[in-house]
Amino acid sequence: MNAHSEIDATLVRREDDTGIALLVLDRPAARNALSDATIASLHAHLDAIATDKSVRCVVLAAEGPAFCAGHDLKEMTARRADSDGGAAYYLDLMTRCSAMMQAIVALPQPVIAAVEGVATAAGCQLVASCDLAIAGADARFGTPGVNIGLFCSTPMVALSRNVSRKHAMELLLAGELVGAEDAARMGLVNRVVEAGGARAEALALAAKIAAKSTRTVSIGKRAFYAQAEMGLADAYAYAAQVMAQNMMTKDAAEGIGAFVEKRKPIWTDA
Template identity: 55%
Template sequence: MAHVVSFRKEEPSGPLLREVSGPVLRLTLNNPPANTLSIALMEALLAALDAAAASKEIKVVVIAAAGKLFSAGHDLKEMTQHRADADRGRAFFERTIRLAAEIMLKIGKLPQAVIAEIDGLATAAGCQLVASCDLAICTDTSTFCTPGVNIGLFCSTPMVALTRAAHRKQAMEMLLTGETIDAGTAKDFGLVNRIVPQQYLRQVVDKYASVIASKSPQALKIGKEAFYRQADMPVAEAYDYAVGVMVENMLASDAEEGIGAFLGKRMPEWNEE
């Protein structure tokens, strides 16, 4: 069944912009000048992800950013202001960092695919956000880094996502040196999927989103959950788990419809429930 494409833009201002185009939700970080992950922005992003998870209409989520930077990570000015608190900022630091971790976990558990669209610098928790998304597409001028070590703060929470997206030794190189890598190096490291010229970024991301949105919602939900669960299992355990998932998927209505459509040489009509 073809999706009816509609377009709706919501919230013209605020730290997070929302656009809905057919089955695709676009969330744009809008916290100038550096799109730092302030409490306000992270709360808005988490709420938007929660709403997407509950939606039957949204099939793909894109996380983009306004301005020249994707995200400079946590708002260090906001955090530093709380060093004057009675606990020297401990409670606020924990709230900030745990909220970011909750967002990263939410992205992985979301039934929809999540695509990061990067144009500019993604650093520290901004790089963590890129690494946490299912796919990442960037411009050829985008750059990435985990520079905490340069200011006496090892990027321990960005490390969790980074070591699960990039190759281990390359992730450690980024974490130990704090140096900025270019788009080509980020692709070599495994941090991004594609590099495109800036003028084609939105077009390429929209194409990926459209292709993914055309697939079975049941299969995408089952497959995404299984992908992340098996990734941390020993290989024999992963196969045992995947066999069970595959059998249950075969029994699902979309698999029955999809296989029947393939054998009958017709387009499938997915169950939207």
């Protein structure tokens, strides 16, 4: 049994509706900080969704005034009492959290973050790890670890794969929060809606994606992240193979046929 096999619905709850799984961080009093149990619960939800054929898209939202304030610093500080000063625990924590972030990227279904309030440090990493992100107008983002002597090195991995190097380094080095419009300009979020409207907008976007062929979407998502790590020639060679294989799927035949015949396609997700 994996360490992240248990779901605690009091920390992260799941609500399903018409092919969309809504995951809600539910520790508002703790600003939805990523405690050990929260990381495990979120990872367990992702594992369950990965093999759930009824889920076509995922929306990640949060209760309360903060989306996610990052790691649970009180929980981390308590481990300084360990015999090694917490060294083994800190490495294990960062490894487990990194695995959860990578599970979002590896998930066959697209994941959309719906951000209201602050998303800082590992919370900003969480947004950057999602495939898409919608922000309420009052949302703020940042990697302020440098201000407390703890550079946001793991959030840096996701952040630097979403925004330009100069923007990433300014966020990491200055430790200041940026508003939703600046986050959109940087490419950290797709678009900004009125405060309080991020979840509804994310669900609407999820519904559009859920109407597509899940086979096609999963092929595309996997290929997007794979080619992004390659050199140009390798990326094209890989993408050519993926597209040729995609062309052989039943949904590609149906979709192209429907387009030619000017009718709505009927997906079988095969």
